[in-house]
Amino acid sequence: MTGSDPLWRAVPLTLLIGAGGALLFWLVGFPAAVLTGPAAAVSAATLMGMRTAVPDPLRDAVFLVIGVQIGSTVTPEVIGTALTWPLSLAVLTVTLVLVLLVVKGVLTRFFRYDRMTATLAATPGHLSYVLGLSTDLAADVPRVALVQSVRVLMLTLIVPVLMALWGVEGTASLADRGPISVLSLALIFPLSLALGLVFKRLAVPAPLLLGAMAVSALGQGSDLTPGTMPDWMTITAFVCMGTLIGTRFSGLDRRGLAGAFLAGVVSTLIACALAAAGAWFAAGIVGLPPAALLLAFAPGGVEVMAAIAIETGLEPAFVAAHHVFRLVVLTVIVPVLILRLRRA
Numbered sequence: 001m002t003g004s005d006p007l008w009r010a011v012p013l014t015l016l017i018g019a020g021g022a023l024l025f026w027l028v029g030f031p032a033a034v035l036t037g038p039a040a041a042v043s044a045a046t047l048m049g050m051r052t053a054v055p056d057p058l059r060d061a062v063f064l065v066i067g068v069q070i071g072s073t074v075t076p077e078v079i080g081t082a083l084t085w086p087l088s089l090a091v092l093t094v095t096l097v098l099v100l101l102v103v104k105g106v107l108t109r110f111f112r113y114d115r116m117t118a119t120l121a122a123t124p125g126h127l128s129y130v131l132g133l134s135t136d137l138a139a140d141v142p143r144v145a146l147v148q149s150v151r152v153l154m155l156t157l158i159v160p161v162l163m164a165l166w167g168v169e170g171t172a173s174l175a176d177r178g179p180i181s182v183l184s185l186a187l188i189f190p191l192s193l194a195l196g197l198v199f200k201r202l203a204v205p206a207p208l209l210l211g212a213m214a215v216s217a218l219g220q221g222s223d224l225t226p227g228t229m230p231d232w233m234t235i236t237a238f239v240c241m242g243t244l245i246g247t248r249f250s251g252l253d254r255r256g257l258a259g260a261f262l263a264g265v266v267s268t269l270i271a272c273a274l275a276a277a278g279a280w281f282a283a284g285i286v287g288l289p290p291a292a293l294l295l296a297f298a299p300g301g302v303e304v305m306a307a308i309a310i311e312t313g314l315e316p317a318f319v320a321a322h323h324v325f326r327l328v329v330l331t332v333i334v335p336v337l338i339l340r341l342r343r344a
Contacts, residue, residue, distance in 0.1 A: 008055070010050075010051045010052060010053045011053050011054065011055055011058075013050075013052075014042060014045075014052040014053055014054060014243060014246075014247065015054075015239075015240070015243060017038075017041050017042050017045050017052070017243075018037075018038030018041060018042050018239055018240070018242060018243030018246065019038070019239055020041060021037035021038045021039070021040055021041025021042065021242070022034045022035075022037040022038050022041075022238075022239045022242065023037070024037055024041070025037030025040070030160075030161075032160040032238075032307075032308050032311045032312065034235050034238040034239050034242070034311065035156060035160075035238045035239075035241060035242045035304070035307055035308060035311060036156055036157050036160055036242060037239075037242060038239050038240075038241075038242030038243040038245075038246060039153055039156045039157065039242040039243070039245040039246050040153075040157060040246070041246065042242070042243050042245070042246025042247060043153050043245070043246040043249055044246075045246070046246055046247060046249040046250050047249055051250065052243075052246060052247045052250055053247055053250065054240065054243055054244045054247050058240060059240075059244055060208055061237075062237045062240045062241050062244070063196075063208040063209045063212070064189060064192050064193060064196070064208055064209075064211075064212045065212075065229070065233055065234065065236075065237040066209060066212075066234075066237050066238075066241065066306060066307055066310070067192060067196075067208065067209040067210065067211065067212025067213040067216065068188055068189070068192060068212045068213075068215070068216040068229060069216075069229050069234050069237070069310055069316075070209075070212075070213050070216070070306050070309075070310060070316045070317065070320050071212060071213040071214065071215065071216025071217035071218075071219075071220060071317075072180075072216050072217075072220050072227075072228060072229060085286070085318070085321065085322075087282070087285045087286060088282040088285060088286045088293065088296070088322065089322065089325050091278050091281060091282040091285070092278065092282070092296070092297055092322055092325065092326060092329075093329055094278070095274060095275055095277075095278030095297055096124060096299075096326060096329055096330065096333070097333070098274050098278075099122070099124045099270070099271045099274045099275065099299055100119075100122050100123060100124060100333065100337075101122075102270060102274065103118075103121075103122035103124075103267045103270050103271055104118045104119050104122040105118075106266065106267060106270060107121055107122055107147075107263060107267060110266075111259070111262075111263045111266075113140070113143065113263070114138075114139075114140070115341055116137055116138055116139045116338070116341055117134075117139045117140045117143055117144060119334070119337050119338065119341065120134050120137070120139050120144045120334075121143060121144045121147040121148065121263070121267065122267060123148075123330060123334055124151075124271050124275075124299030124326070124330070125299055125300065125323075125326055125327060125330060126327050126330045126331065126334075130144065130148060130334070137338065142256075142260070143256070143260050143263070146249075146257070146260040146261065146264060147260060147263050147264040147267060148264075149248040149249055149264070150260075150261055150264025150265060150268060151264060151267065151268045151271070151299065151300070152245055152248065152300060152304065153245055153246070153248075153249075154264070154265065154268045154269075154272075155268065155272070155298055155299065155300035155304065155305075156242065156245055156300070156304050156308075158268075158272060159272075159294065159295065159298050159300070159305070159308060160308060160312070162272075162276070162291075162294060163291040163294065163295075163312060163314070178226075178227050178228070179227050179228060179230060180225065180226070180227030180228060180229060180230075181225075181227060184219070184224075184225035184226075184227060187219075187225060188212075188215055188216055188219055188225055189212075191215045192208070192211050192212035192214075192215040192216065193208070193211070193212075194211075195211035195212075195214060195215055196208035196209075196210070196211030196212060197211075198211070199211050209306070210324065213320060217317070234310070237307075238307055238311065241304065241307050245304065268299075271299040272298070272299070275294070275297040275298055275299055276294055276297075278293075278297050279293035279294040279296065279297040280293070282297070288315060288318065289314065291312075291314055292309070292314040292315040292318060292319065295308060295309050295312075295314055295315075295319045296315075296318060296319045296321075296322035296323070297322065299326075300323075305319055305323055306319055306320045306323065
């Protein structure tokens with residue numbers, strides 16, 4: 001028996017719970033059920049003390065599948081909207097700064113977080129980057145991890161509900177190009193993996209997802225690998241993505257869980273409110289549905305929001321581009337804030 005045996009024993013049950021959550025949410029008609037159902041079910045199981053896990057190879061495969069699917073939606077019509085993207089990206093930048101500063105103030109004033117911990121916990125996204133910084137700084141890592149994990153879970157559950165209440169349907173419907181060929185898939189996935197590994201070596205955010213997006217978009221745009229992904233493949237990827245979100249509560253320190261959980265809820269609601277305001281303003285500029293802008297501005301991971309964009313048909317390429325830009329902006333802003341805190 002190796003030390004990894006308990007982890008692998010947890011994987012089948014974790015995936016089963018995720019699939020059950022997807023089925024339950026689908027039966028009750030919950031938005032984006034194949035993503036939100038597993039996230040809710042696995043999070044609940046994890047918080048109740050069950051060991052949950054998704055192996056890294058499966059996680060990487062999910063990112064590749066979702067990236068290929070996003071890339072397949074990059075149509076000439078979507079590319080045409082790029083002329084208006086700089087304006088919405090500018091609004092997004094202002095929104096990011098407001099979210100970070102306001103949430104940091106709330107965590108410091110009302111939850112008594114020290115300024116370093118509050119800054120890292122308030123960062124709207126870039127989870128792995130933030131946790132990496134937390135371990136190297138004088139910050140309360142468990143609190144940062146819990147607040148950030150709550151943010152990802154709540155966004156996965158709240159954003160689809162907000163879009164359903166808005167009553168806006170997706171506009172990114174594509175002409176039926178038929179199913180993609182097995183030969184095309186056999187070409188796309190190895191190339192996507194190779195480019196993703198290059199991106200990873202260059203420290204590019206979400207490297208496998210972006211590598212797959214780039215390869216797929218190039219293949220679709222050049223008509224070398226036309227066609228749509230099989231439904232069973234994308235649905236499976238969404239279920240696994242939701243399951244992965246739920247496992248992020250594993251291994252967290254349970255002391256002070258309630259207080260940190262409340263901080264995560266409050267900070268996420270504030271971030272959502274500010275992001276929604278920015279999205280509503282930007283929607284009038286770019287001429288896209290406010291729901292698509294909400295997905296693009298949501299302070300959540302590119303993988304999660306892009307997956308919801310695919311599921312709802314709300315401009316996946318536009319949403320993914322904005323989230324990649326958000327990660328780049330945060331990569332620049334957060335170190336600057338930390339440097340100022342150290343000098344204070």
